[in-house]
Amino acid sequence: MSAPAFILRGADSGARIGTLETTRGTVDTPVFMPVATQGSVKALDPADLRGMGARLLLGNTYHLYLRPGVELVRAFGGIHRFMAWDGPTLTDSGGFQGFSLERLRKVRERGILFKSHLDGSEHEFTPEAVVAHEEALGADFIMPLDVCEPAGADRSAVEASLRRTLRWARRSLSARSRGGQALFGIVQGGVFGDLREMSARGTVALGFPGYAIGGLSVGEPKSEMYDMVELTAALLPSDRPRYLMGVGSPEDLVECVARGIDMFDCVLPTRIARNGALFTQDGRVNVGAARFRTTAGPIDEDCDCYTCSAFSTAYLHHLFRAKELLAYRLATIHNLRFVLRLMERMREAAIAGEFASFRRAFAQRFTPPDEGVRREQKRKWLAAVRRSG
Amino acid sequence: MSAPAFILRGADSGARIGTLETTRGTVDTPVFMPVATQGSVKALDPADLRGMGARLLLGNTYHLYLRPGVELVRAFGGIHRFMAWDGPTLTDSGGFQGFSLERLRKVRERGILFKSHLDGSEHEFTPEAVVAHEEALGADFIMPLDVCEPAGADRSAVEASLRRTLRWARRSLSARSRGGQALFGIVQGGVFGDLREMSARGTVALGFPGYAIGGLSVGEPKSEMYDMVELTAALLPSDRPRYLMGVGSPEDLVECVARGIDMFDCVLPTRIARNGALFTQDGRVNVGAARFRTTAGPIDEDCDCYTCSAFSTAYLHHLFRAKELLAYRLATIHNLRFVLRLMERMREAAIAGEFASFRRAFAQRFTPPDEGVRREQKRKWLAAVRRSG
Numbered sequence: 001m002s003a004p005a006f007i008l009r010g011a012d013s014g015a016r017i018g019t020l021e022t023t024r025g026t027v028d029t030p031v032f033m034p035v036a037t038q039g040s041v042k043a044l045d046p047a048d049l050r051g052m053g054a055r056l057l058l059g060n061t062y063h064l065y066l067r068p069g070v071e072l073v074r075a076f077g078g079i080h081r082f083m084a085w086d087g088p089t090l091t092d093s094g095g096f097q098g099f100s101l102e103r104l105r106k107v108r109e110r111g112i113l114f115k116s117h118l119d120g121s122e123h124e125f126t127p128e129a130v131v132a133h134e135e136a137l138g139a140d141f142i143m144p145l146d147v148c149e150p151a152g153a154d155r156s157a158v159e160a161s162l163r164r165t166l167r168w169a170r171r172s173l174s175a176r177s178r179g180g181q182a183l184f185g186i187v188q189g190g191v192f193g194d195l196r197e198m199s200a201r202g203t204v205a206l207g208f209p210g211y212a213i214g215g216l217s218v219g220e221p222k223s224e225m226y227d228m229v230e231l232t233a234a235l236l237p238s239d240r241p242r243y244l245m246g247v248g249s250p251e252d253l254v255e256c257v258a259r260g261i262d263m264f265d266c267v268l269p270t271r272i273a274r275n276g277a278l279f280t281q282d283g284r285v286n287v288g289a290a291r292f293r294t295t296a297g298p299i300d301e302d303c304d305c306y307t308c309s310a311f312s313t314a315y316l317h318h319l320f321r322a323k324e325l326l327a328y329r330l331a332t333i334h335n336l337r338f339v340l341r342l343m344e345r346m347r348e349a350a351i352a353g354e355f356a357s358f359r360r361a362f363a364q365r366f367t368p369p370d371e372g373v374r375r376e377q378k379r380k381w382l383a384a385v386r387r388s389g
Numbered sequence: 390m391s392a393p394a395f396i397l398r399g400a401d402s403g404a405r406i407g408t409l410e411t412t413r414g415t416v417d418t419p420v421f422m423p424v425a426t427q428g429s430v431k432a433l434d435p436a437d438l439r440g441m442g443a444r445l446l447l448g449n450t451y452h453l454y455l456r457p458g459v460e461l462v463r464a465f466g467g468i469h470r471f472m473a474w475d476g477p478t479l480t481d482s483g484g485f486q487g488f489s490l491e492r493l494r495k496v497r498e499r500g501i502l503f504k505s506h507l508d509g510s511e512h513e514f515t516p517e518a519v520v521a522h523e524e525a526l527g528a529d530f531i532m533p534l535d536v537c538e539p540a541g542a543d544r545s546a547v548e549a550s551l552r553r554t555l556r557w558a559r560r561s562l563s564a565r566s567r568g569g570q571a572l573f574g575i576v577q578g579g580v581f582g583d584l585r586e587m588s589a590r591g592t593v594a595l596g597f598p599g600y601a602i603g604g605l606s607v608g609e610p611k612s613e614m615y616d617m618v619e620l621t622a623a624l625l626p627s628d629r630p631r632y633l634m635g636v637g638s639p640e641d642l643v644e645c646v647a648r649g650i651d652m653f654d655c656v657l658p659t660r661i662a663r664n665g666a667l668f669t670q671d672g673r674v675n676v677g678a679a680r681f682r683t684t685a686g687p688i689d690e691d692c693d694c695y696t697c698s699a700f701s702t703a704y705l706h707h708l709f710r711a712k713e714l715l716a717y718r719l720a721t722i723h724n725l726r727f728v729l730r731l732m733e734r735m736r737e738a739a740i741a742g743e744f745a746s747f748r749r750a751f752a753q754r755f756t757p758p759d760e761g762v763r764r765e766q767k768r769k770w771l772a773a774v775r776r777s778g
Contacts, residue, residue, distance in 0.1 A: 318428065
């Protein structure tokens with residue numbers, strides 16, 4: 001089985017158009033990857049995902065290692081067959097959990113010692129072990145173990161972490177025992193431009209088929225995040241895909257496509273959907289709010305998702321108020337389709353040479369949450385992840 | 390709009406074959422109605438239900454009256470359009486909640502005084518008010534307000550309740566203000582044969598287009614339930630549909646079809662599915678049990694549902710262990726399809742003149758839970774309903 005390849009097909013005003021060629025199908029980029037942390041995109045099934053245009057899903061090695069176990073997934077023919085998804089997949093390494101599960105881990109040169117968030121049992125994730133787990137899971141794209149620092153970490157800690165990430169990247173490359181998978185390098189460096197540069201140059205020198213940008217959207221101001229993305233992307237080879245990890249609000253997707261990113265993943269669209277926060281062309285709305293009790297139209301007049309095609313906003317409001325399980329599925333379908341369609345529109349605009357005007361029109365119409373609100377939500381989410389994995 | 394009609398097309402060894410003709414389509418009987426208490430079959434959408442062969446859904450007047458409110462549903466074109474279900478529907482009256490919400494109601498001759506299980510507010514359900522609410526909801530089949538007694542109630546209480554149910558039935562008939570809906574009579578009488586007879590004769594004398602048998606499966610032994618069904622069904626006119634309320638385990642469906650029942654509803658298949666209890670040809674299994682951790686095949690080799698077609702038992706086991714929302718949907722799809730298919734098979738067997746052998750083969754293979762276990766589950770469920778509506 002040949003490893004996935006990237007073909008850059010064009011660019012327009014910073015946005016790149018390309019394809020990821022995998023044995024499980026071609027994926028147009030820029031692409032948003034719905035997150036199936038434990039082998040399931042919360043509340044959705046593979047037919048839902050296929051139907052809404054999802055092409056590439058993300059699983060998490062740390063979670064799948066703990067439950068159901070990588071050997072079980074291997075015995076079932078890999079993560080694709082286990083979750084009945086016939087398209088390509090990517091697995092994250094668990095490096096982010098080495099950051100987020102603060103009280104449950106110890107980071108050493110050898111690797112990360114975890115206490116399971118499920119039962120407190122101890123596990124060691126070395127770069128070599130993670131590659132072995134990811135080979136067992138069998139995703140098309142795999143991420144090496146890396147070290148991530150929180151927003152506000154001091155320069156010396158960030159530098160130490162990026163240097164360790166580089167050493168681990170080298171060990172990960174050496175640890176591979178099979179083909180057919182694209183192992184990406186991960187650029188760290190926090191919000192320090194010179195450290196980002198050091199990390200990017202070091203990682204590129206190792207030679208990966210794709211590059212991820214990690215350690216962003218962890219609580220830093222949005223403008224710093226955009227600056228780091230722009231600076232880092234410019235240091236990466238243009239013929240390799242660039243994956244910005246953990247970023248996926250509509251406004252960030254547009255701004256980071258404009259800075260040359262090809263791949264994204266984020267739990268935000270699915271997570272906020274389950275709280276009733278739904279995307280519209282104008283921004284987020286909370287469908288549980290009293291003002292939607294009698295709204296006959298869909299949540300977003302412009303949306304072509306199953307939820308907006310079949311159900312009134314008032315019905316969705318009712319489902320959330322009544323805590324009906326269907327609420328979570330319909331809301332998730334909507335938010336994910338919104339984001340996937342945004343990616344489609346960006347590709348179309350860039351192909352037509354109209355990306356700059358698309359970006360301007362989007363920014364004029366779509367109002368993101370207040371920056372303070374946004375950072376508070378991020379803080380709460382990280383705290384929740386720290387508690388429960 | 391003309392009211393639904395029933396056509397009895399044949400019978401075999403006690404089982405009746407017929408059709409319910411409604412302006413929203415024809416429904417083959419015997420039929421099982423999935424329960425959409427609050428306007429949603431828990432975890433499923435209308436496409437799921439249509440795809441698995443559901444043809445007639447049940448909503449609850451008490452719940453829909455409290456939330457979202459009958460006037461809102463009316464403004465949206467009725468329960469069908471509100472929940473985006475284009476097939477026929479039936480609404481229960483809230484009489485059962487007058488029984489189950491023990492501490493939250495007072496039953497008087499005028500009607501039932503409820504305290505809302507949501508916010509404690511007071512509401513009166515008279516027979517007339519219930520008909521008005523059901524006319525607003527607009528279901529094809531509607532049930533009058535009745536009085537139900539718990540298993541073990543003494544004879545005098547049961548007799549008083551059935552006499553009141555008869556008076557309320559007369560008031561319900563007089564209260565109708567529109568056509569297009571079939572208002573059923575409800576036979577009560579607990580486990581007393583002579584009281585069942587008194588109730589059946591009195592209800593039939595009032596002249597309804599269909600008859601329900603209420604007050605069973607509330608904790609009495611299974612054999613008494615079957616006896617009462619048999620005795621009551623024999624007293625009902627053969628050209629009218631017979632609806633056994635709140636009964637829907639596979640073994641009860643077979644035994645009560647054999648006693649001439651045409652319509653069933655029950656939360657059991659959907660409720661136990663969310664606990665991981667799934668039907669197989671041999672009985673119930675708990676998919677969360679450790680023995681299913683590595684099972685490659687579907688939960689039931691013989692099943693044609695989406696869940697069994699697409700997913701391994703091990704994956705379903707994983708989803709339940711990981712508390713993934715998808716678990717509840719996939720399990721519900723399976724159990725409902727199992728029950729709907731059982732109805733299809735009974736119809737086919739009866740049409741072929743082979744119902745008796747079908748019933749025998751089913752009873753030989755399918756092992757119901759132990760009677761003690763079953764009654765304990767019923768008791769727990771009723772206790773839960775009492776707490777939360």
